[in-house]
Amino acid sequence: DILKTAKQIGFSDKQIAAVIKSTELVVRKWREEHKITPFVKQIDTVAAEWPASTNYLYLTYNGSTHDIDFPGDFIMVLGSGVYRIGSSVEFDWCAVGCLRELKNQEKKTIMINYNPETVSTDYDMSNRLYFEEISFEVVMDIYKLEMPDGVILC
Structure with a gap:
């Protein structure tokens, strides 16, 4: 739910990755696995x-x-x-x-x-x-x- 909310209020995968100390590709993969598109x-x-x-x-x-x-x-x-x-x-x-x-x-x-x-x-x-x-x-x-x-x- 947190990822979906973050996307709905305008955060990019790159911004989310910076916050969780990960990569844009990891966030993208997780988002796609959870059908957040x-x-x-x-x-x-x-x-x-x-x-x-x-x-x-x-x-x-x-x-x-x-x-x-x-x-x-x-x-x-x-x-x-x-x-x-x-x-x-x-x-x-x-x-x-x-x-x-x-x-x-x-x-x-x-x-x-x-x-x-x-x-x-x-x-x-x-x-x-x-x-x-x-x-x-x-x-x-x-x-x-x-x-x-x-x-x-x-």
Whole structure:
């Protein structure tokens, strides 16, 4: 119960590992063994004024069901995250070019990025867009749910 509560209030596996003097992988394994895994939810872009189905997604431990199905047959593209001194638009352009080429090849895409200021997070760039941090824990949680046919790092 303590681990589930910690996840529900926002602690990462890495933070929990630091507290218990262990590793992120040990916490992840224990969490998976006890079926403490996140649920995928759609971002409601119309504040519940009417039903809306979007491709904007996020992970939460405060749910009981997923808002989407996981049919497979996707290619996962990992974005560059926030802009930093020395890296910014050029890395997002890499993701945009990748997504466009995959679309030209009629491949379904999953984009993971948490920078809303990028072109790669526009609603029409990918079939599924996870607004999530680029970390081992989050990427692996999404990977295990989506089971993509491939992963591209941008």
